């Protein structure tokens with residue numbers, strides 16, 4: 001048996017439908033970083049069949065892979081815009097760059113006039129997009145280009161009470177008042193949950209589709225089952241694993257699992273378990289590159305595999321154990337897992 005990541009496409013589509021029902025305008029889907037590690041070439045077509053008409057990725061090479069999977073039809077926007085050398089990849093595959101600097105606007109106007117584009121404004125996050133003065137410096141060109149989309153991104157949407165939300169809302173409203181764009185877009189998953197004022201014409205959920213916080217009502221999407229290679233008896237006082245960091249306090253049964261930090265199981269994670277059905281079996285000793293050791297003493301029957309991700313130990317629960325966020329757990333999921341897709345496709 002091989003370590004297997006089961007990805008529920010129906011749950012992804014249902015999460016999109018739920019976010020779409022909350023959104024006042026169009027609901028797009030963000031499937032950058034290979035659909036947060038879950039496989040853009042499979043997730044993309046499933047979402048398109050569920051009704052998604054607009055997709056976002058982060059880089060031109062991802063956009064090309066997605067276009068090949070989707071075929072003609074859905075819009076694909078590239079967040080990184082038009083980087084030097086991207087022109088033919090984008091035009092050959094009908095990808096829409098989200099222009100984020102005066103340099104990109106000018107490059108687009110010079111090489112690709114007549115093609116569709118989007119524009120990103122920076123409303124206070126100071127990460128990507130044009131601030132007011134930079135946008136003003138290319139205002140005439142932007143008017144001539146007639147962007148399909150003008151967007152910005154919220155820095156603190158996962159904290160509803162954060163003052164940045166209203167500050168960025170006000171800045172976006174002011175900056176886009178005179179923009180000729182067809183659609184305005186401010187919100188990712190967190191912004192959708194802030195309410196309709198934040199939705200404008202198009203929302204851009206990512207993590208919520210994949211079952212992660214801040215979308216609390218998301219359906220869980222991933223199950224990760226890891227095979228047991230070997231089980232041994234360990235006497236009180238014996239150690240397990242590198243650094244002898246764990247010592248048996250009782251006669252113990254230790255299962256050795258075929259997955260480790262090379263598979264995205266973060267070595268920094270502490271206090272997590274693998275599950276035999278509903279029963280938690282604590283991981284003991286250090287996570288090594290290809291192996292994990294688990295205390296299965298309390299199981300009456302040893303199964304052939306244990307699960308690391310399920311409906312109890314979700315990506316967000318595991319993230320807390322590793323001092324990170326669900327996004328990083330998902331995008332770290334390793335290339336050695338067999339990926340099984342279930343549900344609609």
Ligand SMILES: *Cc1c(COP(=O)(O)O)cnc(C)c1O
Pocket residue numbers: 030032079152153187188189190204205206207208
């Ligand atoms: C990643 C990203 C999104 C999606 O964010 P989630 O929090 O995953 O919903 C939307 N817009 C931009 C600009 C992004 O970088």
